[in-house]
Amino acid sequence: MEEYSFIAGFTRDPVAIAVEFPDLPGCLTQGDNYREAFLNAKEALHLHLVGMIMDGEKIPKPSTFEDLKPNEGTIFRLVEIKI
Numbered sequence: 001m002e003e004y005s006f007i008a009g010f011t012r013d014p015v016a017i018a019v020e021f022p023d024l025p026g027c028l029t030q031g032d033n034y035r036e037a038f039l040n041a042k043e044a045l046h047l048h049l050v051g052m053i054m055d056g057e058k059i060p061k062p063s064t065f066e067d068l069k070p071n072e073g074t075i076f077r078l079v080e081i082k083i
Helices: 034-054
Strands: 003-012 017-020 028-031 074-082
Touching (some): 017 034, 028 034
Antiparallel strands (some): 017 028
């Protein structure tokens, strides 16, 4: 089993908490609260990376917190999974 860690941005909007992975365009999810958003982020990351592996795509090198500049209201958090 291999471990992967990517940074996700969590942004509250009027309806939910949106989650995006800056290093993985198209890897998006949301949740009604931060706990749900984080759990959904783990699932979205897992599904996205499994899809990339199955398609033979190269998984990018993850950014560091120093590399990323959050928008106002965005909180970055590391999301870790095992595949």
